[in-house]
Amino acid sequence: MKHNLVLRFITKYLFPVIALFALYVQFHGDYGPGGGFQAGVILSVAFILYAMVFGMESMEKVLPLGLLRTLASTGVLIYAATGVTTLLMGGNFLDYDILSQLPIQGQHIGIMIIELGVGITVSAVMLIIFYAFTDRRNYD
Amino acid sequence: MIEQNLCLLLVVIPLIAAPVTAMLPAGRTPWFFTLTITWLCFVLSIWQLTIVLDGSTISYELGGWAPPWGIEYHIDALNAFVTLIVSGIAAITLPYALRTVENEIQRRDTSLFYAVFLLCFVGLLGIAQTGDVFNLFVFLEISSLSSYVLIGMGQRRRALTAAYQYLIMGSIGATFLLIGIGLIYAETGTLNMQDLHQRLQPILDHRTVHTGFIFLVVGIALKLALFPLHLWLPNAYKYAPSAISVFLSATATKVAVYVMLRIVFTVFSIDFLKITSTEFIFLMLGAFGVLVASTGAIFHYDIKRILAYSSIAQVSYMVLGMGFASTLGVTATVVHMFNHALMKGALFMAAGAIVLRIGSSKFENIYGIGRQMPWTFAAIFIAGLSLIGIPGTAGFISKWYFMLAALEQQAWLIALVILFGSLLSVVYMWKIFEALFFHRPTNTSPPVSEAPLSLLLPMWTLVLANIYFGINTDLTVSVAETAVRLLGITAYHE
Numbered sequence: 001m002k003h004n005l006v007l008r009f010i011t012k013y014l015f016p017v018i019a020l021f022a023l024y025v026q027f028h029g030d031y032g033p034g035g036g037f038q039a040g041v042i043l044s045v046a047f048i049l050y051a052m053v054f055g056m057e058s059m060e061k062v063l064p065l066g067l068l069r070t071l072a073s074t075g076v077l078i079y080a081a082t083g084v085t086t087l088l089m090g091g092n093f094l095d096y097d098i099l100s101q102l103p104i105q106g107q108h109i110g111i112m113i114i115e116l117g118v119g120i121t122v123s124a125v126m127l128i129i130f131y132a133f134t135d136r137r138n139y140d
Numbered sequence: 141m142i143e144q145n146l147c148l149l150l151v152v153i154p155l156i157a158a159p160v161t162a163m164l165p166a167g168r169t170p171w172f173f174t175l176t177i178t179w180l181c182f183v184l185s186i187w188q189l190t191i192v193l194d195g196s197t198i199s200y201e202l203g204g205w206a207p208p209w210g211i212e213y214h215i216d217a218l219n220a221f222v223t224l225i226v227s228g229i230a231a232i233t234l235p236y237a238l239r240t241v242e243n244e245i246q247r248r249d250t251s252l253f254y255a256v257f258l259l260c261f262v263g264l265l266g267i268a269q270t271g272d273v274f275n276l277f278v279f280l281e282i283s284s285l286s287s288y289v290l291i292g293m294g295q296r297r298r299a300l301t302a303a304y305q306y307l308i309m310g311s312i313g314a315t316f317l318l319i320g321i322g323l324i325y326a327e328t329g330t331l332n333m334q335d336l337h338q339r340l341q342p343i344l345d346h347r348t349v350h351t352g353f354i355f356l357v358v359g360i361a362l363k364l365a366l367f368p369l370h371l372w373l374p375n376a377y378k379y380a381p382s383a384i385s386v387f388l389s390a391t392a393t394k395v396a397v398y399v400m401l402r403i404v405f406t407v408f409s410i411d412f413l414k415i416t417s418t419e420f421i422f423l424m425l426g427a428f429g430v431l432v433a434s435t436g437a438i439f440h441y442d443i444k445r446i447l448a449y450s451s452i453a454q455v456s457y458m459v460l461g462m463g464f465a466s467t468l469g470v471t472a473t474v475v476h477m478f479n480h481a482l483m484k485g486a487l488f489m490a491a492g493a494i495v496l497r498i499g500s501s502k503f504e505n506i507y508g509i510g511r512q513m514p515w516t517f518a519a520i521f522i523a524g525l526s527l528i529g530i531p532g533t534a535g536f537i538s539k540w541y542f543m544l545a546a547l548e549q550q551a552w553l554i555a556l557v558i559l560f561g562s563l564l565s566v567v568y569m570w571k572i573f574e575a576l577f578f579h580r581p582t583n584t585s586p587p588v589s590e591a592p593l594s595l596l597l598p599m600w601t602l603v604l605a606n607i608y609f610g611i612n613t614d615l616t617v618s619v620a621e622t623a624v625r626l627l628g629i630t631a632y633h634e
Contacts, residue, residue, distance in 0.1 A: 073159035080156045093148050095204035 011053040018046035036115035040122025075121025162255035170254040175234040182231040189220040208335035214271025218623035222268040229390040236598040237383035260286035291380040302375035309372040313362030323352030364396030367429030377448035382492025390485035405627040422463030427557045429456025434564035441503040464545045466632035472541035474620035479534035486523035486602035493591035508581030524569040526606040533610040
């Protein structure tokens with residue numbers, strides 16, 4: 001799509017908007033519809049759009065497959081580490097109440113961190129699936 | 141602190157280890173890491189069993205939400221016993237996996253392979269630990285999805301077909317299970333097993349409850365490969381990588397049998413089983429399963445396939461035991477879960493050792509191999525005797541309890557089926573013995589050496605365990621009896 005100027009131009013401007021919207025869905029998940037899963041999908045959509053317009057080669061420069069795999073694992077680890085933190089602080093697994101002085105504040109902090117982990121993993125896994133379908137070289 | 145979080149750590153440790161393994165560099169590091177984790181879990185599961193051995197229970201609230209609202213881990217002797225089987229088999233499979241995985245899996249895939257293995261391990265442990273039916277469904281999906289991947293990683297291209305077949309059947313089973321859970325949730329408004337039991341008792345005659353029960357039983361029957369829903373199993377076990385055949389054959393169906401016990405006896409009740417005459421269906425399907433699968437095994441010329449058919453037959457025995465709906469019958473089921481894990485684990489390990497040396501498990505390629513691999517052959521021989529049920533081996537103990545349960549109810553026909561099933565297993569095991577030892581070696585193949593020590597040691601550990609638990613039945617039978625008592629099953633009376 002080298003000659004499609006309009007598409008390239010719009011994609012460049014749409015990308016930050018989509019990414020910003022993903023972050024909004026991510027952090028507004030406490031109060032409205034949304035959360036890590038939806039935000040992760042939206043964020044990966046931004047990258048998929050980028051890859052469709054600019055090609056897989058430039059996409060791989062931004063996000064190599066190895067980095068995506070690490071990110072996918074990191075998200076799960078963030079989730080589990082939150083649980084282990086509450087364990088170490090003397091509560092039950094994933095008992096957010098003790099993360100702060102105020103139980104309600106603790107619940108906010110806990111769900112925020114966990115949803116962040118979910119978001120990272122979901123967007124990374126979506127992109128890994130996208131890679132697997134589009135890029136046949138690594139998957140002979 | 142460790143003790144009060146014990147039942148949770150058993151699930152969380154491998155859950156954390158899985159993504160860590162996926163990030164490790166390929167080679168032996170992921171293997172060693174997985175080995176450490178499985179042994180750690182094995183130790184923890186022994187510890188857990190010693191706590192609940194006296195008939196007490198452990199209750200753990202996830203996230204600090206009290207049951208029945210939150211997810212509860214509710215551990216009694218049965219949970220702890222199944223967890224011990226799963227983690228014990230995993231711990232013994234891992235040393236065995238090193239060489240076979242290097243032989244069968246590409247090096248760059250090793251870290252992902254072990255990560256998926258750990259996920260499967262988490263799923264099976266989670267099923268055994270949780271006290272919440274929806275949580276159970278989630279763990280069942282984790283273990284199933286990862287086992288599709290593991291089976292698909294087999295050497296042959298047909299592994300993909302086998303995994304796909306399993307995927308379709310497994311997904312149908314999981315869907316049925318979910319529909320069943322949905323229906324009983326609609327009736328009761330709860331997902332906690334203990335709470336479900338309380339709330340289901342007054343409404344056991346509702347049609348929704350009956351429909352939910354049917355969906356649950358059919359869904360689980362698909363997962364445990366109960367005749368006539370068993371057709372996915374032979375290919376899945378045949379084409380899977382050797383270490384995975386060992387692990388899945390020794391744990392996956394056993395955990396499914398556990399789920400059946402839990403759903404039927406804890407969530408519903410033994411009275412419900414008798415009202416709906418499900419026990420009769422279990423008896424019939426179990427008996428037919430034993431006969432059909434054992435006969436099926438005789439007509440195959442491939443060790444792994446024969447063993448897979450034999451697995452279906454052995455699972456049918458366990459369902460048969462549940463069909464007796466008596467203390468003795470279900471005790472036999474629980475004991476056989478353990479003993480079958482020992483013998484099938486040893487047999488699949490030996491088959492995997494032959495595959496490592498020959499590259500095939502078909503009879504035409506392995507005639508007379510037993511003379512060149514004497515230790516492997518001896519392992520097959522002893523574990524085979526245990527499978528048949530020769531006195532002095534673990535298999536005898538479970539067969540003995542099945543016979544006692546049948547005789548107690550004067551179910552002569554079923555007793556005959558059990559005996560005839562043993563006879564059929566003599567036939568198919570003898571086919572293997574004959575092919576491996578007495579048959580003239582095919583001239584074309586060059587002689588092979590004995591399997592390496594890293595394969596023989598785990599294999600012989602299981603073989604010796606077969607003999608040990610055939611003589612000392614304190615652990616298996618006493619745990620089984622406690623577990624059965626806690627399931628609310630009473631002795632048979634006229």
